[in-house]
Amino acid sequence: MQDTFKHAEACWQCGTPAEQDLFCRYCNSLQPPDLDYFRFFGLEPRLKLDPEDLQQRYYKLSRLLHPDRYTRKTSREREYSLEATAILNDAYRTLRDPIARAEYVLKREGFENVEPRSKNVDLELLEEVFELNMALEELRAGDESARPQLEVARDKFLAMRSEIDRDLQDLFEEYDATRSREILEKIRRLLDRRRYVQNLVAEVDRELSN
Amino acid sequence: MSVVQIDFGKRKRARVVGIDLGTTNSLVAYMETPPPKVIPTPEEGKLVPSIVSYTREGKIVVGEEARRRLITEPERTVYSVKRLMGRGIADVQDELKLFPFQIAEGSESVIRLKLGERTFTPPEISAFILRQLKQNAEAHLGEPVEQAVITVPAYFNDAQRQATKDAGRIAGLDVLRLVNEPTAAALAYGLDKRHDGVVAVYDLGGGTFDISILRLHEGIFEVMATNGDTHLGGDDIDNLLLRIALEDIESEWGRDLSGDNSAVQQLRRAVVKAKEELSYALKTVIDFEYEGRRYQRELTRELFEKLITPFVDRTLGPCRDCLADAGVRPEEIDEVVLVGGSTRIPLVRQAVENLFRTRPHTELNPEEVVALGAAVQAAILAGSVEDKLLLDVTPLSLGIETMGGVVSKLIPRNSTIPASATEHFTTAVDGQTNVLIHVVQGERELAKDCRSLARFELKGIEPMPAGMPRIEVRFLIDANGILNVTAKDLRTGKEQQVEVKPSYGLTDDQVEKMIEESIEMAEEDFRQRQVREARVEADTILHAVEKAKQDEAYEALSEEEKQRIEEAINQLVVAYHGDDHVLIRTKIEELNNVTMKLAEAMMNAAVSKALKGTKL
Ligand SMILES: [Zn+2]
Numbered sequence: 083m084q085d086t087f088k089h090a091e092a093c094w095q096c097g098t099p100a101e102q103d104l105f106c107r108y109c110n111s112l113q114p115p116d117l118d119y120f121r122f123f124g125l126e127p128r129l130k131l132d133p134e135d136l137q138q139r140y141y142k143l144s145r146l147l148h149p150d151r152y153t154r155k156t157s158r159e160r161e162y163s164l165e166a167t168a169i170l171n172d173a174y175r176t177l178r179d180p181i182a183r184a185e186y187v188l189k190r191e192g193f194e195n196v197e198p199r200s201k202n203v204d205l206e207l208l209e210e211v212f213e214l215n216m217a218l219e220e221l222r223a224g225d226e227s228a229r230p231q232l233e234v235a236r237d238k239f240l241a242m243r244s245e246i247d248r249d250l251q252d253l254f255e256e257y258d259a260t261r262s263r264e265i266l267e268k269i270r271r272l273l274d275r276r277r278y279v280q281n282l283v284a285e286v287d288r289e290l291s292n
Numbered sequence: 293m294s295v296v297q298i299d300f301g302k303r304k305r306a307r308v309v310g311i312d313l314g315t316t317n318s319l320v321a322y323m324e325t326p327p328p329k330v331i332p333t334p335e336e337g338k339l340v341p342s343i344v345s346y347t348r349e350g351k352i353v354v355g356e357e358a359r360r361r362l363i364t365e366p367e368r369t370v371y372s373v374k375r376l377m378g379r380g381i382a383d384v385q386d387e388l389k390l391f392p393f394q395i396a397e398g399s400e401s402v403i404r405l406k407l408g409e410r411t412f413t414p415p416e417i418s419a420f421i422l423r424q425l426k427q428n429a430e431a432h433l434g435e436p437v438e439q440a441v442i443t444v445p446a447y448f449n450d451a452q453r454q455a456t457k458d459a460g461r462i463a464g465l466d467v468l469r470l471v472n473e474p475t476a477a478a479l480a481y482g483l484d485k486r487h488d489g490v491v492a493v494y495d496l497g498g499g500t501f502d503i504s505i506l507r508l509h510e511g512i513f514e515v516m517a518t519n520g521d522t523h524l525g526g527d528d529i530d531n532l533l534l535r536i537a538l539e540d541i542e543s544e545w546g547r548d549l550s551g552d553n554s555a556v557q558q559l560r561r562a563v564v565k566a567k568e569e570l571s572y573a574l575k576t577v578i579d580f581e582y583e584g585r586r587y588q589r590e591l592t593r594e595l596f597e598k599l600i601t602p603f604v605d606r607t608l609g610p611c612r613d614c615l616a617d618a619g620v621r622p623e624e625i626d627e628v629v630l631v632g633g634s635t636r637i638p639l640v641r642q643a644v645e646n647l648f649r650t651r652p653h654t655e656l657n658p659e660e661v662v663a664l665g666a667a668v669q670a671a672i673l674a675g676s677v678e679d680k681l682l683l684d685v686t687p688l689s690l691g692i693e694t695m696g697g698v699v700s701k702l703i704p705r706n707s708t709i710p711a712s713a714t715e716h717f718t719t720a721v722d723g724q725t726n727v728l729i730h731v732v733q734g735e736r737e738l739a740k741d742c743r744s745l746a747r748f749e750l751k752g753i754e755p756m757p758a759g760m761p762r763i764e765v766r767f768l769i770d771a772n773g774i775l776n777v778t779a780k781d782l783r784t785g786k787e788q789q790v791e792v793k794p795s796y797g798l799t800d801d802q803v804e805k806m807i808e809e810s811i812e813m814a815e816e817d818f819r820q821r822q823v824r825e826a827r828v829e830a831d832t833i834l835h836a837v838e839k840a841k842q843d844e845a846y847e848a849l850s851e852e853e854k855q856r857i858e859e860a861i862n863q864l865v866v867a868y869h870g871d872d873h874v875l876i877r878t879k880i881e882e883l884n885n886v887t888m889k890l891a892e893a894m895m896n897a898a899v900s901k902a903l904k905g906t907k908l
Pocket of ligand 1 (some may be wrong): 093094095096097098106107108109110111
């Protein structure tokens, strides 16, 4: 995990022992940011989040931290404001999207290679993918009759994705209730498959729009 | 080089102005209390044409005066330079066909424009415009202006933003923030609006097109998505009409005028006038006279609209993509704001209305709204507006080149800025001490199809077996949309030096040098003004002292004191005829000092005279 900025032991300005706060409780100066996305938002690390609540917290923190509010402050506070707002925005981008959020929790729990860049074939989808590739080749070769077939395939993969999303929702709830590593393992496999299906949909879309 | 000392001790809150540095026109605005106001030019206009001319006497002229010189001295005058900001020579081949830019030799990495016997980079040209705006603001506000917010097209990439910031620095401005033009416009409109909602800003300027979709929520202006085309603007319509007129003339007169800069500029003015008239009238005439011959061509709005339809259609693709990226359907757009002179064209308004199914807002002047919004953002940064906050996004994805030339995306487009990403790097060969990183911006899969931003080297890695070093690199896009890179060796915890070489841009050293040169060129003007002002002050004091010499208090002074005064007067008169304003002021000060006692004596005499007449 990134560790460019460690949370300070004491306030850089006045030396007051730090708590996990954005500002020093004594002199009110901005402290170096916490790098954990959930802690940054003052949230428990959960896979299900209330998007409304997250948005409200995001706006509130933006008002407190944004560089626009620090142009007349010391260079150190300006730097912390920039760092903190960058992390706030990264965190919000990640946490408001259920998939990115789940990937983040996996990384946070020590799972490696959460976003593999290879395109390993999902064995359970082998047959569908084979048919799909045939149709793609035909279309690329100028055979327009492959188009309807691709559209059918696209719908099928989209349905598959919806099913995966439903399963994920259930697993998210289960994980929040149990904190079981086994569930995370299942989530991870499902995310891999989702990414794979997603790539297929994107590929078909690209060909269909050409 | 002389340094002018100005006492800022009395300054309460630094003045921050908002500047719209446009392709065709530029404006400066400020806000004391709402609403913001555009600062007038010395000629009482509001727009400063973004035109710069270098005179045979080595002087720079900007704006209206430069516009006149476009016809008399086309080889020494340049317009639409914004199109070249932050771009390489290969990017601007299309531009070079349509605009009379004279590219100097040695423009491989940074474009240099030839104006007469000198060459200038686009940021230097822009700096002359900014300096003019700065002077206009100083004259109007009666105080020094050193901090500014400058607007840029939302779809500007890193290099174009950096070039704009460089221009600010060269002009002697501390650029507190670059703000996206459509976002600034939303801010100008949202100022007195209480209600929240989703707003689309359609910004069709002289050279660029932007579309942004924002969510307004209790004073927060959150950009949801932005899209655009930095190659599309009203200039393109002008060029189209110009081409048609040139062809017409060639067939009528049997003469090709396209190589004649002066004729082309006059014809361009004629077609622009016709274009503007068609926003109000249903037909007009392109009227052009040259060397005793006259060309007239009727142009109906109907034909005009037919001609520009492909051009208007080109703006609709980015609009649809922007809606998709924002996750918003057209009917969910509550309000549409129009920005840029080209949105006065009825066909453009109609197209926008059809797409968003909302009648666009036009209460604010589309040519002023960006500058007004910049002034609001300036007030936010100065701390005088506290309930508003802009949350803007980066228009293009940021990535690095990986094996096989494939781009690995680090920060996706439309991410709210500041935004960051952290990547780990290692070595591929035993004992390798350097790692080369190529940063690109764009949406394509291959690095060669994206915009090269910068290459940098991680240096001084301890020699180790391949794959052992762990270097953490943090990419941070700041609130201006500009990339900052820091690196750290995770084994030693040592910060790594990162030398980012911009692919298309100026190095820090080059900018420093330009700041100096620009000061030297501008100094003539500035110094002349200083000398003039010092002489006025000298006149005042010399006149006062001559008068005081008639007073009886003068007679009461010792010979030595009188001598000292005479000496000081002589020295001031000598300085007066020189051109060193610092010396003039020193001599004024000295004369002031030696006449202090005389002034006091005269004052006391006056007071006692006044008291005599008063009954106690
Ligand atoms: Zn403190």
